[in-house]
Amino acid sequence: MSAVVLNSIITCPACGHQKDETMPTDACVWLYECEHCKTMLRPKPGDCCVYCSYGTNRCPPMQQSGPCCVD
Template sequence: MAEVQRKSLLTCPACRHQASETMPTTACQFFYECPGCHAVLSPKAGDCCVFCSYGTVPCPPIQEQKPCCGRAG
């Protein structure tokens, strides 16, 4: 199994600002405030967190094909 990546590049859908962020491993991140335009991002329908919706790398549980925040991997 490949090593879990903890960094993901989030892209704001409103202003396209990009920021490299470290993903939590013990909880889902449901909200993220864009440092560029201050829009508050939340997951798209069917996604468990902002990293799965707007990041270049899905969250650690999804990478490991494990349940994440009550959703199957």
């Protein structure tokens, strides 16, 4: 089993701005505001969080092949 990666670079689909973020291990991030253009990012249909939709690495629960925070 490989180590969980806690950093992910989020790319805003509206303006292309990128930011390296540290993902939480105990919560999903459903809303993320781009610091450049102020667009509010939400997960794409079928994804559990903004990291899974717009990040270079999936969220920690998904990296471990477990369920995410979706009910």
